[in-house]
Amino acid sequence: xxxxxxVRFAPSPTGALHIGGVRTALYNYLFAKKQGGDFIxxxxxxxxTRFVPGAExxxxxxxxxxxxxxxxxxxxxxxxxxxxxxxxRKHIYKEYAMQLLEAGHAYYAFDTAxxxxxxxxxxxxxxxxxxxxxxxxxxMKNSLTLPEDEVKRRLESGEHYVIRYKxxxxxxxxxxxxxxxxxxxNTNQMDDxxxxxxxxxxxxxxxxxVDDYLMNISHVIRGEEWLSSxxxxxxxxxxxxxxxxxxxxxHLPLLLKPEGNGKLSxxxxxxxxxxxxxxxxxxxxxxxxxxxxxESGYLPQAVVNLLAMLGWNPGTDQEIFSMxxxxxAFTLERxxxxxxxFDPNKAKWYNQxxxxxxxxxxxxxxxxxxxVEHGLDHAFDEKYLLNTCRLIKEKISFTKELWDxxxxxxxxxxxxxxxxxxxxxxxxxxxLLKDLIQNFSSMExxxxxxxxxxxxxxxxxxxxxGKDFLQLFRVCLTGVSGGPQVFEIAELLGKxxxxxxxxxxxxxxxx
RNA sequence: GGCCCGUUCGUCUAUCGGUUAGGACGUUAGAUUUUCAUUCUAGUAAGAGGGGUUCGACUCCCCUACGGGCUACCA
Numbered sequence: 001x002x003x004x005x006x007v008r009f010a011p012s013p014t015g016a017l018h019i020g021g022v023r024t025a026l027y028n029y030l031f032a033k034k035q036g037g038d039f040i041x042x043x044x045x046x047x048x049t050r051f052v053p054g055a056e057x058x059x060x061x062x063x064x065x066x067x068x069x070x071x072x073x074x075x076x077x078x079x080x081x082x083x084x085x086x087x088x089r090k091h092i093y094k095e096y097a098m099q100l101l102e103a104g105h106a107y108y109a110f111d112t113a114x115x116x117x118x119x120x121x122x123x124x125x126x127x128x129x130x131x132x133x134x135x136x137x138x139x140m141k142n143s144l145t146l147p148e149d150e151v152k153r154r155l156e157s158g159e160h161y162v163i164r165y166k167x168x169x170x171x172x173x174x175x176x177x178x179x180x181x182x183x184x185x186n187t188n189q190m191d192d193x194x195x196x197x198x199x200x201x202x203x204x205x206x207x208x209x210v211d212d213y214l215m216n217i218s219h220v221i222r223g224e225e226w227l228s229s230x231x232x233x234x235x236x237x238x239x240x241x242x243x244x245x246x247x248x249x250x251h252l253p254l255l256l257k258p259e260g261n262g263k264l265s266x267x268x269x270x271x272x273x274x275x276x277x278x279x280x281x282x283x284x285x286x287x288x289x290x291x292x293x294x295e296s297g298y299l300p301q302a303v304v305n306l307l308a309m310l311g312w313n314p315g316t317d318q319e320i321f322s323m324x325x326x327x328x329a330f331t332l333e334r335x336x337x338x339x340x341x342f343d344p345n346k347a348k349w350y351n352q353x354x355x356x357x358x359x360x361x362x363x364x365x366x367x368x369x370x371x372v373e374h375g376l377d378h379a380f381d382e383k384y385l386l387n388t389c390r391l392i393k394e395k396i397s398f399t400k401e402l403w404d405x406x407x408x409x410x411x412x413x414x415x416x417x418x419x420x421x422x423x424x425x426x427x428x429x430x431x432l433l434k435d436l437i438q439n440f441s442s443m444e445x446x447x448x449x450x451x452x453x454x455x456x457x458x459x460x461x462x463x464x465x466g467k468d469f470l471q472l473f474r475v476c477l478t479g480v481s482g483g484p485q486v487f488e489i490a491e492l493l494g495k496x497x498x499x500x501x502x503x504x505x506x507x508x509x510x511x
Numbered sequence: 512g513g514c515c516c517g518u519u520c521g522u523c524u525a526u527c528g529g530u531u532a533g534g535a536c537g538u539u540a541g542a543u544u545u546u547c548a549u550u551c552u553a554g555u556a557a558g559a560g561g562g563g564u565u566c567g568a569c570u571c572c573c574c575u576a577c578g579g580g581c582u583a584c585c586a
Contacts, residue, residue: 012586047585113584129513131582162584180516189514189582197584204586228515228581251516254579258522261578309535313524317534336517336524339579343522346536356549395548405548420546467545474546482547 005037007219008073009063010208012044013055016281016290017062019342020223020255020264023307027252028221029068030308030330037218041073042211043085046201053284062278062292066300067323081215086207093202096210096240097163097195105239106195108143108161110154115141131191134169163196165205165232165239173231178219178250178332185231193232205229209236212247220247221332224339227251250332253311254339264342266290274344278303297398298347302354306347310340320353352397363389366399367406374403376410387492391484405483409492412501413479416509420481424472425509432462432469433476433506437499446495448487455487476505 009025011017032039041063043056060075072079083089100106109132111119119140120130137144142164143151155161167187174184195206202210212220230249237246257268269276269291279292293303305321313336314321314329321329355363364385371377380388392406439458443450455473459466474486477498483489490498 010586014586044586050585109584116584124512127512129582160584164584177516183515185515191582194584199584201584203584208586223580224516225580225586231515251580253517256579263579309523311523315525317525319535338517340524341522343536346523349536352549397548471546480547484547485544486546 003216003218005032005035005218006040006216007032007037007221008040008042008212008215008217009070010042010044010211010222011059012047012050013052013059014047014050015052015055015283016277017055017059018264018266019276019278019293019303019307022062022066022068022278022303023255023310024221024223024252025063025068026066026304026307027312027330027335029070030326031219031221031332032071033327034330038071038079039069040079040081040215041070041075041084042215043074043087044204044207045085045087046197046204046207048087048199048201054282058279058281065279065294066304068304086202086211089207089211090201092214093196093206093210094200097202097206100165100195100236100239101163103239104166106163106165107137108151108155109137109164109192109194110141110146110159110161129189132164133191134167134187137164137192160198162194162198164192165195165236167192167235173234175230175234175249177227177230178248179253179335180227180251180337183227183230185228187231187235190232193229205232205236209233209240213237213240213242213245216245217247219250221250221252224251224254250335253336255310256339256341258342258344268342272344274342274347295400297400298351299354299358299399302347302351305354306350310342311336320350348397355396355399356394358393360386360389360393363393363399366402367392370403371410374410380410384492391488391492395483408478408480408483409489412497412504413475413477416479416505417475417481420471420475421509424468428462428464429469429472430506432458432464433502435462436473437502440495440499440502443495446491446498448485448491451490451498452487476509477501 007028009028011021011025029039031037041060045051045056056074063070063075070076072081073084078084097106101108116132119132119136123130123136132140139145144166146154167190169187171187172184173187174182177183193205194203196202211217230251234246237243255264256262257264258272259268264276266276275291275293275296275298277290277292279294281290281292282288283290294300301322304323304326308321308326308330309319312330312334315334318325318329364382367385367389368377371380388406388409392402392409395405396402435458436455439454440446440451443454456466459469470486471481474483474489475481477486477489477493493501
């Protein structure tokens with residue numbers, strides 16, 4: 001049976017969204033767009049104790065920055081299945097829990113935290129699995145062991161209870177994962193999971209299955225950490241009688257840390273100097289800032305590209321993909337099964353590719369932002385900015401490097417590269433510089449070519465070799481030893497500034 | 512500990528029984544750039560181990576090792 005594709009990204013607002021989560025969102029988005037389906041955002045905030053203010057807004061802002069746009073859901077406008085926040089759907093879940101209860105697929109449990117921990121201690125002592133399951137539930141306080149009137153009494157007196165799934169004994173549950181193929185589990189290894197909590201909220205398992213069904217989700221694409229609970233979800237679909245509507249499953253491999261073992265974590269980013277989050281996150285309690293890709297000078301297109309290639313490949317040699325190209329090429333069959341170590345070097349390379357091929361005019365806002373930060377935003381005209389963009393962007397890997405590399409386009413140098421000065425400055429230099437100022441000043445047109453001609457003539461007259469002096473000339477103009485063509489810089493600066501900077505160097509450089 | 516998933520160059524990966532095991536990042540060397548960054552060329556480097564199946568295995572099966580996930584009234 002073919003049905004229209006509807007996928008969802010369903011994060012919990014418990015803090016900043018990790019790039020692993022971003023990648024999950026991206027794969028969902030790519031899959032939906034490729035299939036001509038819908039991508040929706042649902043907020044899974046059923047755990048009130050872990051709610052973090054601002055996290056939801058953070059998630060939305062991150063996705064928008066990356067160009068991962070949803071058709072429906074939180075942050076992108078309601079669709080026909082609203083609301084999309086589980087806390088606002090609270091009233092729905094109880095009904096479905098009751099349905100399971102009545103059909104004998106679930107039961108009430110009254111065990112206290114102490115009851116549970118003593119059960120676990122007891123079982124651990126005998127080296128048995130410490131779980132609430134078809135065997136152990138017979139010795140616990142629940143509606144399967146307690147007399148009916150006792151259950152009724154407890155319920156009516158307002159005693160705390162949870163609703164647990166009643167797992168069948170010794171049953172093989174097989175499920176087909178779109179990435180991994182058939183995976184099977186035995187219910188003997190599972191436990192009677194809580195579906196409905198004593199605070200009146202559902203757990204992930206119930207809410208997730210109910211909402212996916214109600215929202216007509218066709219494919220569940222999520223992280224590998226959910227693979228172990230997938231059989232429970234399959235069982236739930238069966239118990240509800242929704243097997244025909246059950247979505248297909250695809251469990252994505254995890255993102256691992258660059259060095260050593262384990263899952264990628266915030267600490268790795270801090271230690272190795274790369275971001276683990278899409279945009280800056282300020283912890284609302286500690287005020288601690290976690291650096292984001294955006295603030296580190298990454299371009300959203302580069303982040304999308306590099307994330308897409310971490311765990312998926314097109315089967316060709318193509319490495320650079322626009323979002324549209326990714327949509328065109330994306331299939332779940334080409335998602336790999338094993339976890340991928342994050343490589344900061346490759347991330348840098350990707351960003352560099354995008355910065356270099358960026359249009360000059362698209363780069364202007366970044367330069368403008370840097371100028372604002374330095375109080376210089378009205379000092380330069382559009383044409384000048386465009387030219388500097390052309391020269392700066394091919395030198396850098398990250399937009400935030402632009403000021404460090406290209407500041408001399410906007411402010412006069414205050415320091416001069418000592419190595420170059422030490423190596424190239426001699427007693428003949430001051431006279432040469434004065435000559436250059438004089439000759440430049442009398443030029444009518446001040447272009448790259450004419451500058452070079454005058455420069456060369458002046459050097460010849462002073463008996464100085466061009467190769468020896470050029471780097472010092474560059475340092476006089478920019479303060480630094482590297483950069484674009486010197487004469488191009490001079491043309492851009494203009495005659496007056498060029499002469500002024502040579503004059504400055506003459507006065508400031510002391511040996 | 513139990514269950515589940517995984518394992519090709521340092522890293523991301525291609526290969527869907529027969530290849531000199533390919534590409535990219537990194538790295539090394541050279542060229543270009545009168546500088547730096549780029550760019551270009553070349554090099555470097557891999558099937559975890561052991562058993563099967565097969566004329567033939569990186570590819571299929573089993574075992575072991577290693578890595579990861581789950582094992583909450585968290586998602």
